[in-house]
Amino acid sequence: MIAGxxxxxxxxxxxxxxFIGIYGFLTRKNMITMLLSVELILNASAxxxxxxxxxxxPENLEGVxxxxxxxxxxxxxxALAVAIIINLYKLVTSVEVEDTETMKx
Amino acid sequence: MNYLYAIYIPxxxxxxxxxxxxxxxxxxxxxxxxxxxxxxxxxFLISAFLAYNYFFxxxxxxxxxxxxxxxxxxxxxxxxxxxxxxxxIDPISVMMLIVVSTVSLLVxxxxxxxxxxxxxxxxxxxxxxxxxxxxxxxxxxxxLFQIYIFWELVGVSSFLLIGYYxxxxxxxAAAKKAFIVTRFADLGFLIGILIIGYYTxxxxxxxxxxxxxPAIANWASQSFMGLSVITWALILIFMGGAGKSAMFxxxxxxxxAMEGPTPVSALIHAATMVVAGVFLVxxxxxxxxxxxxGFALHIVAWVGAFSSLxxxxxxxxxxxxKRVLAFSTMSQIGYMMLALGVSGYYxxxxxGYMASMFHLFTHAMFKALLFLAAGSVIHAVHTNNxxxxxxxxxxxxxxxxxxxxxALSIAGFPGFAGFFSKDEILVATFEHSKLLYGIGISVxxxxxxxxxxxxxxIFWNKQREYKHTPHESPLAMTLPLMVLAxxxxxxxxxxxxxxxSADKKGFEAHLNVPLATIxxxxxxxxxxxxxxxxxxxxxxxxxxxxxxGGLYQWVYHKFYIDELYLFVTKEIIFKxxxxxxxxxxxxxxxxxxxxxxNSTVAGSEKxxxxxxxxxxxxxxxxxxxxxxxxxxxxxxxx
Numbered sequence: 123m124i125a126g127x128x129x130x131x132x133x134x135x136x137x138x139x140x141f142i143g144i145y146g147f148l149t150r151k152n153m154i155t156m157l158l159s160v161e162l163i164l165n166a167s168a169x170x171x172x173x174x175x176x177x178x179x180p181e182n183l184e185g186v187x188x189x190x191x192x193x194x195x196x197x198x199x200x201a202l203a204v205a206i207i208i209n210l211y212k213l214v215t216s217v218e219v220e221d222t223e224t225m226k227x
Numbered sequence: 228m229n230y231l232y233a234i235y236i237p238x239x240x241x242x243x244x245x246x247x248x249x250x251x252x253x254x255x256x257x258x259x260x261x262x263x264x265x266x267x268x269x270x271f272l273i274s275a276f277l278a279y280n281y282f283f284x285x286x287x288x289x290x291x292x293x294x295x296x297x298x299x300x301x302x303x304x305x306x307x308x309x310x311x312x313x314x315x316i317d318p319i320s321v322m323m324l325i326v327v328s329t330v331s332l333l334v335x336x337x338x339x340x341x342x343x344x345x346x347x348x349x350x351x352x353x354x355x356x357x358x359x360x361x362x363x364x365x366x367x368x369x370x371l372f373q374i375y376i377f378w379e380l381v382g383v384s385s386f387l388l389i390g391y392y393x394x395x396x397x398x399x400a401a402a403k404k405a406f407i408v409t410r411f412a413d414l415g416f417l418i419g420i421l422i423i424g425y426y427t428x429x430x431x432x433x434x435x436x437x438x439x440x441p442a443i444a445n446w447a448s449q450s451f452m453g454l455s456v457i458t459w460a461l462i463l464i465f466m467g468g469a470g471k472s473a474m475f476x477x478x479x480x481x482x483x484a485m486e487g488p489t490p491v492s493a494l495i496h497a498a499t500m501v502v503a504g505v506f507l508v509x510x511x512x513x514x515x516x517x518x519x520x521g522f523a524l525h526i527v528a529w530v531g532a533f534s535s536l537x538x539x540x541x542x543x544x545x546x547x548x549k550r551v552l553a554f555s556t557m558s559q560i561g562y563m564m565l566a567l568g569v570s571g572y573y574x575x576x577x578x579g580y581m582a583s584m585f586h587l588f589t590h591a592m593f594k595a596l597l598f599l600a601a602g603s604v605i606h607a608v609h610t611n612n613x614x615x616x617x618x619x620x621x622x623x624x625x626x627x628x629x630x631x632x633x634a635l636s637i638a639g640f641p642g643f644a645g646f647f648s649k650d651e652i653l654v655a656t657f658e659h660s661k662l663l664y665g666i667g668i669s670v671x672x673x674x675x676x677x678x679x680x681x682x683x684x685i686f687w688n689k690q691r692e693y694k695h696t697p698h699e700s701p702l703a704m705t706l707p708l709m710v711l712a713x714x715x716x717x718x719x720x721x722x723x724x725x726x727x728s729a730d731k732k733g734f735e736a737h738l739n740v741p742l743a744t745i746x747x748x749x750x751x752x753x754x755x756x757x758x759x760x761x762x763x764x765x766x767x768x769x770x771x772x773x774x775x776g777g778l779y780q781w782v783y784h785k786f787y788i789d790e791l792y793l794f795v796t797k798e799i800i801f802k803x804x805x806x807x808x809x810x811x812x813x814x815x816x817x818x819x820x821x822x823x824x825n826s827t828v829a830g831s832e833k834x835x836x837x838x839x840x841x842x843x844x845x846x847x848x849x850x851x852x853x854x855x856x857x858x859x860x861x862x863x864x865x
Contacts, residue, residue: 144850148843156843223840 129177136173140166153207153217157200168192230295230316233277236324237363239270240356247353256348260339263352267335267359271328274321281321282726292318292731296433298369307428313369315432318727319509319584323366326591327499329714331359333707334494337599340703341490341606351391351488358384362499366506370430371420374507378416378471381500382409388495389487401483408480412470419463426456436513446518454519461515461523465508465530472504473557474564475534479789481557485549485611489602492549497556497598498591505563505587512580512729516572528568528659532666535561537786539673543680544772544783546613548601551681552594555637558670559590565667566652569659570729577729578736579659582651585723589644592718593636596711600630603704604685607697613681617688617764622697625705627686629712634682636715638675639750644719646747647738651724653746654739671746675753683761 124132139162146159168189175185207217214221243266247259254262286292298313335355342351361380368374383406390402424430426449427441434440446457466477473481484496495501508515508527515524535558542554563583570579603626604619605611620627636643639650649671657664699705724736760768772779781787 148847148850219842 132173136166136169151218151220153219157203164192164196231297233314233316236270236273237360239266240360244353244356244360247349251349251353254349259349259352263356264335266356267332271332274324274328278321278325290732296369310372311370312373314367315369318731320366322584322588322727323506326588327362330494330498330591330595333710334490337704337707338490340701341602354384354387358495365503370432372430375420385495385500388491389484391487398486401486405480405484408477409470412477413467415463416467419460422456422460432510442514443517458519458522462526465527468504468507469530472501472560474530475537478557482550482553485553489598489605493595493598497594501556501560502587508567524568527564531561531564531568532663535565535670536666539670540782541785542677547611548613548681549611551677552597552601556594562652563587566655569656572729575734579655580729581724581727582655584727586648586652589648589718592711593633593645593715596629596633596715599708600626603700606700608693613684616685618690619697620686623699625699625708629708632712633715634678638678639671639746641747644715647719650743650746654742657742668749672749672753675750676757679754679757680761683757687762689764
């Protein structure tokens with residue numbers, strides 16, 4: 123519980139964060155920034171877990187644990203993604219997503 | 228009284244077919260011939276043992292020859308629709324076992340000499356075994372479907388053996404012709420079987436032939452175009468039989484089938500396979516006789532009589548000795564059909580049936596002998612053409628004598644087998660219809676004439692110069708000739724009517740002296756004419772041919788039946804009927820299919836841009852879909 127801040131305000135922030143992430147994912151051409159956007163989406167949902175837990179079921183801790191898991195998985199996932207991007211860079215000397223569309227059709 | 232061992236009769240040749248066929252490169256010529264002959268010897272011994280037991284020891288219970296059936300389900304679709312396989316032992320099947328195994332054994336022995344040095348020696352014996360297997364299976368069939376399967380198998384073996392010299396275009400054409408014509412006839416057979424199956428609910432010979440069975444008792448219940456459906460089915464089944472037995476108008480394949488090796492002609496196209504049609508009608512004889520007062524049987528009689536006369540007339544003019552024999556075969560099978568067609572059922576009325584089977588039996592012996600002797604002649608002079616032969620009696624004494632015996636037998640000279648069986652046929656025909664008797668007696672005259680034309684033409688006539696001095700064939704070939712010559716005399720003295728009759732009870736048949744005298748007179752006149760024309764080289768036959776002019780040419784070209792069929796198939800069916808169909812198929816049917824295919828390709832060309840390969844497009848589409856789903860869900864919930 124944070125004094126003076128209602129759940130709606132925090133949810134508004136996380137929603138903004140979520141859609142900024144989606145907007146970034148859809149519009150950025152650089153794979154690194156797309157990865158950053160994905161992290162934003164993940165963070166938005168992680169915050170949501172904690173907030174829901176804190177405001178609605180303060181006697182439980184599942185939401186908090188879940189957000190810890192999300193952080194761990196996000197770290198692993200971004201390590202994997204960065205590894206893929208580095209390999210891709212060796213292949214096409216670019217991190218632009220438009221240069222990697224050879225697998226279409 | 229267990230005849231189950233009859234199952235080995237078809238299985239042994241099948242085994243030897245597989246053995247020789249699979250290892251045909253490993254098994255070298257003389258051995259494969261001996262193996263095939265050994266197999267057939269076993270089959271012959273089993274058949275002889277079975278026949279002896281059946282006819283003389285234990286087959287007759289009371290005064291009726293029993294029918295033994297051993298069968299099991301082969302394919303079972305439903306309780307009523309099932310196909311069985313098995314063996315059926317009754318007088319005609321046992322008689323056919325003897326015919327097929329005897330002739331096949333002798334032909335095997337003969338072939339070891341005749342085919343010596345041929346490239347496909349092993350293959351040839353493999354095919355002969357295949358044929359023997361199929362023919363034995365056909366003879367022992369218990370139901371219409373089984374007989375149909377073996378019927379097609381003998382057709383295939385015949386096709387393989389006619390086309391044995393497959394590098395020769397005429398042999399290939401003849402094989403195809405034989406296959407297509409008989410296949411066409413078998414289409415009728417199949418439809419007939421299906422009609423019988425549909426309306427009587429059974430394919431089984433025993434229940435079809437039973438006098439209280441569904442076919443005979445209820446034939447009048449369904450009719451189609453004024454005739455009972457069963458009659459239609461019988462006519463269609465006879466069509467199959469006519470195709471296999473080379474009855475007019477489906478006879479055109481038989482003369483061409485002579486392209487095959489001569490032992491094959493003797494075995495398949497003279498003694499066994501071509502009488503399958505007669506056997507089929509005989510097998511279903513009670514149905515033929517009782518349904519619609521024998522309407523289908525009248526057709527059998529008339530087709531047989533006409534074919535008999537037709538073939539005998541053509542045989543007068545042919546110069547290829549094997550073709551003369553082929554037309555003679557057709558003529559004699561016509562005789563058998565005629566005899567079946569005029570037969571009754573009970574006791575002595577069944578004379579025609581018995582005469583037909585008797586003639587089938589004796590004919591197998593003397594016609595196989597004629598073919599094998601002709602093969603021996605061809606072996607010696609390397610030509611089929613009668614005009615290039617003459618004066619061979621000095622070079623080929625055994626062949627000459629055996630050929631003479633066979634010719635006397637087929638001409639119906641007293642004392643020889645053909646005399647007895649032909650006499651029974653003529654008596655049966657005389658009692659039925661004077662017109663058919665007239666045809667029969669004139670065929671007897673023509674038969675004597677053309678057979679002795681052949682005999683004098685080959686063995687007497689003018690002395691000719693041969694490139695190599697002809698010499699008598701080896702013992703492997705002359706031994707079967709002598710055995711068959713012996714059989715061509717003695718088989719006539721079997722009291723056939725006691726063993727084979729329509730109602731299976733047997734009866735006493737006596738020689739009808741007045742009718743026999745007429746027949747013998749006709750035969751002797753025929754022989755005498757042939758003696759005058761062909762004993763020495765004279766110009767008499769040519770003069771007569773010139774006088775007849777167009778008529779002679781018409782007969783010489785086999786009444787232009789082949790040309791007529793070619794015209795009908797090529798000019799009318801292929802050009803007028805098939806061409807529009809082909810156009811329709813190419814443009815409409817194929818066009819529709821191509822349209823579907825092409826439009827799919829064009830459509831996918833258009834929409835494949837959607838698969839851009841850009842991850843963001845996919846994500847956008849995913850998100851858009853999600854939003855739409857959310858809107859739908861939310862809207863519905865509210």
